[in-house]
Amino acid sequence: xxxxxxxxxxxxxxxxxxxxxxxxxxxxxxxxxxxxxxxxxxxxxxxxxxxxxxxxxxxxxxxxxxxxxxxxxxxxxxxxxxxxxxxxxxxxxxxxxxxxxxxxxxxxxxxxxxxxxxxxxxxxxxxxxxxxxxxxxx
Numbered sequence: 001x002x003x004x005x006x007x008x009x010x011x012x013x014x015x016x017x018x019x020x021x022x023x024x025x026x027x028x029x030x031x032x033x034x035x036x037x038x039x040x041x042x043x044x045x046x047x048x049x050x051x052x053x054x055x056x057x058x059x060x061x062x063x064x065x066x067x068x069x070x071x072x073x074x075x076x077x078x079x080x081x082x083x084x085x086x087x088x089x090x091x092x093x094x095x096x097x098x099x100x101x102x103x104x105x106x107x108x109x110x111x112x113x114x115x116x117x118x119x120x121x122x123x124x125x126x127x128x129x130x131x132x133x134x135x136x137x138x
Contacts, residue, residue: 094118
């Protein structure tokens with residue numbers, strides 16, 4: 001083999017190692033996110049804390065976006081960066097907009113359907129990011 005073959009092989013090794021490092025999956029602490037999720041679920045027991053459950057779920061999801069290094073200055077920008085990983089983007093955006101609505105108008109009355117829908121969307125999105133384990137079927 002000549003010098004050019006060795007240089008080509010070396011270049012391929014460098015490129016392969018770079019790609020392997022660059023696309024290495026980012027590990028996320030599922031135990032931490034699971035414990036946080038369990039805590040915020042306790043807020044569903046009392047209607048007066050439903051707003052807190054949605055706010056906490058939104059913040060937990062944003063924390064997962066940051067841990068997974070999705071780009072963006074705001075949560076909305078990070079959600080756009082992550083949209084190809086999220087199966088139900090419409091549900092997630094509904095949940096996030098509901099949280100924003102609650103922030104801008106704390107006297108908003110929540111109904112059970114919207115609360116459960118928002119939390120379900122946050123949970124599924126956290127599962128899509130690998131922050132929560134997927135529900136087991138059967």
